[in-house]
Amino acid sequence: MKHVVKILSLVVAVSAFWITLLQAAIVPQSHTWLLPIYFVVSLGCYGLLMVGVGIMQFPTCPQEAVLLNHDIAEAKEFLSTNGIDIGTY
Amino acid sequence: MADVKERKGDGKNKYSIIIPTYNERLNIALIVYLIFKHLRDVDFEIIVVDDGSPDGTQEIVKQLQHLYGEDRILLRARAKKLGLGTAYIHGLKHATGDFVVIMDADLSHHPKYLPSFIKKQLETNASIVTGTRYVKGGGVHGWNLMRKLTSRGANVLAQTLLWPGVSDLTGSFRLYKKSVLEDVISSCVSKGYVFQMEMIVRATRKGYHIEEVPITFVDRVFGTSKLGGSEIVEYLKGLVYLLLTT
Numbered sequence: 001m002k003h004v005v006k007i008l009s010l011v012v013a014v015s016a017f018w019i020t021l022l023q024a025a026i027v028p029q030s031h032t033w034l035l036p037i038y039f040v041v042s043l044g045c046y047g048l049l050m051v052g053v054g055i056m057q058f059p060t061c062p063q064e065a066v067l068l069n070h071d072i073a074e075a076k077e078f079l080s081t082n083g084i085d086i087g088t089y
Numbered sequence: 090m091a092d093v094k095e096r097k098g099d100g101k102n103k104y105s106i107i108i109p110t111y112n113e114r115l116n117i118a119l120i121v122y123l124i125f126k127h128l129r130d131v132d133f134e135i136i137v138v139d140d141g142s143p144d145g146t147q148e149i150v151k152q153l154q155h156l157y158g159e160d161r162i163l164l165r166a167r168a169k170k171l172g173l174g175t176a177y178i179h180g181l182k183h184a185t186g187d188f189v190v191i192m193d194a195d196l197s198h199h200p201k202y203l204p205s206f207i208k209k210q211l212e213t214n215a216s217i218v219t220g221t222r223y224v225k226g227g228g229v230h231g232w233n234l235m236r237k238l239t240s241r242g243a244n245v246l247a248q249t250l251l252w253p254g255v256s257d258l259t260g261s262f263r264l265y266k267k268s269v270l271e272d273v274i275s276s277c278v279s280k281g282y283v284f285q286m287e288m289i290v291r292a293t294r295k296g297y298h299i300e301e302v303p304i305t306f307v308d309r310v311f312g313t314s315k316l317g318g319s320e321i322v323e324y325l326k327g328l329v330y331l332l333l334t335t
Binding site: 002047054055059061064068076078079083085 | 149242305335
C-alpha cells in the first residue's frame with residue numbers, strides 16, 4: 001500500500017485511542033483534551049533534539065581534503081606527461 | 090579466450106560508470122585517472138554524459154579516449170543542459186555492464202570507494218549499494234554549520250515522514266544492478282536531488298535489497314557549485330510529493 005496510507009492509518013488508530021480515552025474518562029477529561037497538543041510538542045522537541053544531536057555528531061573528515069589534494073597532484077602529473085591538456089588550474 | 094576472463098579479477102561482472110558532466114573540464118580528467126587507478130582488476134566502462142559544456146569538457150574526454158581506449162571511455166553527449174535524471178537514462182541506454190554506478194564528476198565522490206561498493210554488492214547480493222556520508226567511517230569536509238544544519242534538518246524530516254530505509258537520502262554515489270536501475274528510473278519523475286531521493290524511496294517501496302557503505306564527501310575542490318537558493322522550497326515540495334505518491 002502507499003506510504004501515506006500507512007501514516008494515515010496510524011493517525012486514525014491514535015485518534016481512535018484518544019477518543020476512547022475521552023469517552024471512558026479514566027483520566028480527567030481536561031487532561032485528555034490536551035493530549036494531542038502534548039504529543040505534537042513532544043514530537044517537535046524530539047525532532048529538534050535529533051537535529052541537534054546529529055549536528056554534534058556530524059562525521060567530518062578534514063584529512064580527506066589533504067588526501068584528495070595528493071590525489072589531484074598525482075593525477076595532474078600523470079595526465080600532463082600523457083598528453084592530456086589540463087589547462088591552467 | 091578463457092584466460093582473458095581469468096585475468097579480470099571479478100570474473101564476469103562488468104561495471105558501467107555513468108558520470109553526467111557540465112563544465113567539468115579538469116575534474117573529468119582527474120576522476121578518470123582515479124577510477125583507472127582504483128579499479129585495476131575490474132572490467133568497467135565509463136560513460137560520460139556531457140550536456141554541451143562550453144568549457145571544452147568533451148575535447149578533454151576525447152583526449153582521454155585516445156589514452157585509455159574508446160571501449161573504456163564512452164562519450165555520449167547531449168546538446169544542452171537537460172537535467173540529471175535524463176542524463177542517467179541516456180547513459181543507461183549505452184551501458185553494457187551488469188551493474189551501473191552513478192557518481193558526480195566534481196570529485197566529491199572519490200573513486201577509491203568503488204571497490205567497497207563492488208565488494209559489498211558481491212557479499213550481500215544487494216540490488217543497490219548506496220554511499221552514505223552520515224555514518225561512522227563516512228563524513229563530510231567543507232561544510233559550514235549552516236550547511237550541516239540544513240542537511241541534518243532535511244534528513245530528520247525525511248526520515249520521520251518517509252521511513253526510507255537508508256541513512257543518506259540525497260546522496261548520489263550509488264551502485265545498481267542494471268535491471269534494477271532500469272526498473273526504478275522508469276517510475277521516477279522528479280528533478281535534481283529530489284530525483285535521487287525518489288529513486289531510493291521507490292526502490293525501498295518496491296522491496297529491493299539496499300545496502301550502504303560509508304563514504305567521505307569533500308565539497309567542491311574545483312569548478313563552480315551548481316546549488317542554488319530556492320533549494321529548501323523545492324525540497325519540501327519534493328518530500329510532500331514523495332509522501333503522497335510512493
